[in-house]
Each structure stands twice: as structure tokens, then as C-alpha cells.
Amino acid sequence: MPSQNLRIPGPTPLPDAVREAGRLQMINHRGPEFQELLVRASAGMRPWFGTQSDVLILTSSGSGGLESAVVSFLSPGDPVLAVSIGNFGERFAKIADIYGADVTLLEVEWGQAADPDSVRESIRAMAGEGRSPRAVLLTFNETSTGVTNPIAQLAGTIRDAAPETLILVDGVSGIGAMPFQMDAWDIDVVVSGSQKAWMIPPGLAMAAASERAWAAAATATMPRFYFDLARHRDVLPKGQTPWTPAVGLVFQLEAALALMEAEGMEAIFARHQACGAASRAGLQALGFELFADQVYASDSVTSAHVPVGVEWSSVSKELQARGLVLAGGQGKLKGKVFRIGHLGHVGVDDIVRAIEVLEEGATSAGVTVTRGVAAEAARRAGAERAAAALADAAARV
Numbered sequence: 539m540p541s542q543n544l545r546i547p548g549p550t551p552l553p554d555a556v557r558e559a560g561r562l563q564m565i566n567h568r569g570p571e572f573q574e575l576l577v578r579a580s581a582g583m584r585p586w587f588g589t590q591s592d593v594l595i596l597t598s599s600g601s602g603g604l605e606s607a608v609v610s611f612l613s614p615g616d617p618v619l620a621v622s623i624g625n626f627g628e629r630f631a632k633i634a635d636i637y638g639a640d641v642t643l644l645e646v647e648w649g650q651a652a653d654p655d656s657v658r659e660s661i662r663a664m665a666g667e668g669r670s671p672r673a674v675l676l677t678f679n680e681t682s683t684g685v686t687n688p689i690a691q692l693a694g695t696i697r698d699a700a701p702e703t704l705i706l707v708d709g710v711s712g713i714g715a716m717p718f719q720m721d722a723w724d725i726d727v728v729v730s731g732s733q734k735a736w737m738i739p740p741g742l743a744m745a746a747a748s749e750r751a752w753a754a755a756a757t758a759t760m761p762r763f764y765f766d767l768a769r770h771r772d773v774l775p776k777g778q779t780p781w782t783p784a785v786g787l788v789f790q791l792e793a794a795l796a797l798m799e800a801e802g803m804e805a806i807f808a809r810h811q812a813c814g815a816a817s818r819a820g821l822q823a824l825g826f827e828l829f830a831d832q833v834y835a836s837d838s839v840t841s842a843h844v845p846v847g848v849e850w851s852s853v854s855k856e857l858q859a860r861g862l863v864l865a866g867g868q869g870k871l872k873g874k875v876f877r878i879g880h881l882g883h884v885g886v887d888d889i890v891r892a893i894e895v896l897e898e899g900a901t902s903a904g905v906t907v908t909r910g911v912a913a914e915a916a917r918r919a920g921a922e923r924a925a926a927a928l929a930d931a932a933a934r935v
């Protein structure tokens with residue numbers, strides 16, 4: 539394969555140590571080596587979820603993780619409030635609907651974050667109809683729009699309005715890249731996916747659940763088998779998964795977790811913030827209009843409008859010819875926005891290179907962009923943001 543600057547919001551590029559770990563010989567997935575490996579990898583993810591609960595490892599993509607969150611804790615007919623701010627919020631709602639939950643969709647305009655007051659209103663309205671939500675579905679980081687929800691505030695509002703409701707969070711493209719405190723924010727279920735901030739290939743979903751969620755699981759009746767999280771929970775202490783796991787991906791996960799631990803949590807969050815700032819500054823300096831509400835702009839993916847009259851596919855072709863791969867729009871944003879992914883194994887230099895190539899490629903595709911200033915704007919914004927983030931972290935210690 540030719541070498542690429544792969545700047546999509548997952549799958550993300552693999553560090554060398556993770557690629558090396560992918561070459562390892564198979565081991566018995568019921569043997570002692572794998573048992574220890576699974577327990578270590580699971581424990582290594584806890585700090586990134588901000589939880590003392592077990593982090594369960596499923597062989598599945600992130601969507602399977604979302605399905606496991608729905609079927610393991612809910613019953614058909616349960617009222618569910620699905621707060622959607624984009625394509626993946628819709629997916630989470632659809633899964634709950636397909637399994638027979640009584641879903642009320644709170645649809646937020648794409649590009650915006652969810653507003654805690656609107657969520658409170660929806661909970662009140664549902665309660666007024668005698669359908670107090672059994673669960674509220676939230677997206678931590680909406681990859682399709684490049685918006686990060688204010689999860690702590692949303693969770694606080696939900697807990698206040700409906701103390702016993704389950705808060706289920708799609709954290710697929712945020713956990714590991716941005717601060718998340720599952721326990722402190724009293725969140726019940728959090729799901730992530732391997733091809734995002736974890737810097738390993740697609741194929742694993744990770745899920746953690748609270749005591750409140752496990753109590754709900756005991757009486758939940760949605761049909762489930764492969765995605766039954768209780769089966770995963772029951773065998774994790776023995777270092778096992780209920781089904782044959784993707785052993786190679788777990789080798790790679792352990793290698794990635796070692797890199798993450800060595801770099802340190804604050805440094806990783808600062809790096810993501812720097813890449814977000816660099817992407818936004820570079821795109822704006824080129825003359826692109828950012829799509830997301832900038833107050834909630836994501837530090838793992840940045841979205842911008844495709845200028846009117848421009849075919850994104852023709853720009854994308856020019857970029858690919860130069861080794862840069864960006865993401866287009868999803869769902870109703872197809873052709874309307876494009877996205878730069880900046881999570882996992884990425885630094886400001888990768889973003890600066892992407893901005894340089896975008897300048898060239900967009901010009902070749904006939905798009906008018908401001909020339910000669912964007913790379914420096916990206917570099918400067920990245921450096922300033924990194925310094926500020928590290929200073930904040932130091933001040934907190």
C-alpha cells in the first residue's frame with residue numbers, strides 16, 4: 539500500500555509498536571497467557587473511561603458495542619429518550635427502536651451540541667405522559683458533525699430530572715482522546731471502538747457499565763446473545779470472553795495502552811486539543827467555513843462546509859493523488875461537509891502537512907483558497923493550544 543496521510547476519524551494510523559504487535563503468533567484464547575493479557579488490557583482502559591468498573595472487550599465494531607448497551611440493560615416497551623446531534627445519534631436511536639424500545643427522539647440541529655435545558659424539558663414531557671425514560675441515549679463526540687457534547691452537564695441534568703434513569707453514552711470517537719469521567723459524572727454505560735483513539739485496527743468494541751446498569755440487566759428482557767454484556771462481565775475475572783476473541787487485536791491493544799501510558803493522559807489530551815486548534819485555524823486560513831458550533835468543536839474531528847458549487851469528490855481525488863485522505867460528509871451532510879480526523883496516532887505536524895496538501899489539491903480542483911498562510915496559521919494555533927493545555931494541566935496538579 540502507498541504511504542498516506544490518513545486523516546479520517548477512524549480507522550486511524552497505527553504506531554510502529556502496534557503494527558509489530560499485529561505480527562505476533564496466535565496463542566490459546568483459553569490459556570493462561572491470554573487470560574493475563576485480557577485482564578491487563580481491560581484494567582488499562584479504566585482510567586480513560588474514568589471508571590473503576592470493568593471495561594469489557596467485545597469482538598465487534600463500535601456499532602455492536604452500541605447494540606450491546608441497548609440489549610443488555612433494556613426491555614421492549616421501555617421509554618427511551620434518544621438525544622441525537624448527528625448521524626451516530628440517529629444510529630443509537632435506531633438500534634433502540636429496532637429492539638422495541640419506545641423511543642422519543644430529541645433531534646438537535648446538526649452542528650450544534652445538545653442543550654441541557656431541552657433535555658430536561660423532554661424528560662419532563664415524557665414523564666407527563668406517564669413515560670418517564672428508562673434510559674437516555676447520548677453521544678459524547680458526534681463524528682459526523684465534529685461536535686463534542688457537554689456530557690458532564692447533560693448527565694447532571696438528566697440525573698437531577700430523572701434520578702433512576704440509565705444514561706447510556708456512545709463514546710466511540712471520544713474516549714481516549716478527550717477527558718471523560720464515567721464514575722464522577724454518574725454515567726451508566728459507555729461504549730468505545732478500537733479504530734479511534736486507541737490506535738489499533740477496527741474490530742474491538744469496549745463497554746463499561748455501572749452498578750445501576752447491572753441491576754437493570756438482571757430484569758432486562760430484550761433478546762440478546764452475542765451482545766449480552768452480562769456474559770462478558772461474568773467471565774472477565776477468569777480472563778476470558780464468552781466467544782472466541784480477536785486475539786491479535788488484544789495484543790495490539792496492549793501495545794497501544796503501553797504507548798498511551800508512557801505519553802500520559804494530560805499530554806495526550808493536550809495533543810488532541812492542539813490538533814483540533816491547528817485543524818480549525820488551518821481550514822479557516824484557507825477560507826473554509828467551519829461547520830460545528832465552535833463552542834463545542836471537537837478535538838478529535840473537525841468539519842467544514844464544502845463551498846457552494848464544489849464537488850467534494852473532485853477535491854478528494856486531488857488530495858488522494860497527493861497521499862492525503864480526508865473524510866466526506868455522512869448522512870444528510872454527504873457532499874456538504876468534509877472532515878479532518880485527528881485522533882489517536884496524530885500530531886500537529888500531520889495536520890500542518892494535511893493543510894498544505896489541501897491548499898494544493900483544492901487549488902488544482904478549481905477551488906479558490908487563500909494561499910501561503912494556512913500552514914503557518916495551523917502550526918501556530920497548534921503550538922499555542924498545546925502550551926495552554928499543558929499549563930492548565932500543570933496548574934491543576
Ligand SMILES: Cc1ncc(COP(=O)(O)O)c(C=O)c1O
Binds near residue numbers: 601602626709710731
Ligand atoms: C460516534 C460514533 N458512534 C458509533 C460509530 C460506529 O462505529 P463502527 O463504525 O465501528 O461500527 C462511530 C464510527 O465512526 C462513531 O464515530
